[in-house]
Amino acid sequence: MVTAADAAAPDAAARGLELAEGTVAGDRRALARLLTAVENRTAVAEAGLRRLHPEAGRAHLVGITGAPGAGKSTLVAALIGEIRGSGRTVAVIAVDPSSPITGGALLGDRVRMQSYASDDGVFIRSMASRGHAGGLAAASVAAATVLDAAGFDVILLETVGTGQSEVEVAAAADTTVVLEAPEMGDEVQAIKAGLLEVADIVVVNKGDRPGAQRTAAELRAMLTAVASPRRAGVGHAAGAGAAGMAGAPTSAAGAPRPRPQPKRPEVLVTTATTGDGIADLLAAIARHREGLGAAEGGIPVRRARAAALVWALLGDRVRRRLEHPDLAASTAATLDAVVRHELDPYAAADRLLAGLVRDGAADHGSRHEHEV
């Protein structure tokens, strides 16, 4: 079936391919242009990402998250220096919030990272969240794939300033670093569910402030305590990092779902402005990456990420098919029936899906309808 988007595609596909080839060849302008297409979710982006997917998978994706003003950008700047000092290249995706009122955004993370203008081994890109909740932009994961394919060794994903529950970064990154400021709260804060739960590494930044070591000690005491094995199995097992994305179980169908393992993050103290503790942090990040190992079926967080991407695209494509002129009228009729309360939403979804399956079978000239 040829969709309207496909009809306009040849130009966009050629452009996407051209930008992707440029990106792989080290053309920074092509890379920047492709990132714009990815942010705008155009047909150019799709063509580029298809070309680049086989090139990606080598970079270490590190998420940096924490409250506004905790020092994320300053820490990222310090990490850039440390990573370059070790001879590796680094890209940064720094997300700041978009205005829910005007759609505008003030992207200010670069202010702290401007010392690397003449270093081709550093690439920094600011992104507006554009209404996406969860701490990242909708395009952040795809943007990381582009930077990965461009050959950067480490990709730092800096979230918007987060509160307690913006845990999406844990699904987008291989290693998640959560920043806390000294005196962030008492021990009860440390045992609340949410952001700290998804941390692979907890950093108490502004280590030169009073209370930093005490905060770190409290966090260490509470976060590294062994959780009772009986704690699992209660409530939904969304698992760390699956929030906001499809939390597909990684086990084979029918097998008992593995109990989510509570993370026991390392707790470090840094002073990003002076560089104190940054080398230790980079070492901890590297240790965590090594610890991910090569589990069967891939590193779990990467498998979950791949699944989430595919499920999201599947949803987009199903919807695009249902809104195609061939089907739009019957889709609208089904929705109307739900509005009139003649059809429940579950039955409507089943009906639309069944229609698609028949349509797809006819499309391929198959005389046999497949049962679902």
Place this chain on the structure above:
Amino acid sequence: MSERPIKVLIAKPGLDGHDRGAKVLARGLRDEGFEVVYTGLRQTPEMVATAALQEDVDVVGLSILSGAHMTLVPRICGLLREKGLDDVLVAAGGIIPDDDLPALREAGVAAVFGPGTTIAEVADFIRANVRPLA
């Protein structure tokens, strides 16, 4: 998606420390619906050009109150061209004498906004003159 936001870099090249105007403009353009990258004080021409390239901005706005615009602005415009950013709209603001305008235009500056310019004027100028949004 057809209506993507226009992306603007607001930069303060040179050594003067007066960034209130640049910050007010950055905030004002944010409220006009632009995505504004603000890079802070004391930017070298290389920093400005690199930020423009990596961020793939549609517009570069330069705020200069030091009097060094005749050195800095042509240098930045040259670097932008060198990096292939010919289609980026360059505008300048700050304290810039009228006598310097022809030379700045020659260097590639599309507009110079002096004291008293409103945010709306700047926003309208950008919308009317920005490159087509791909």
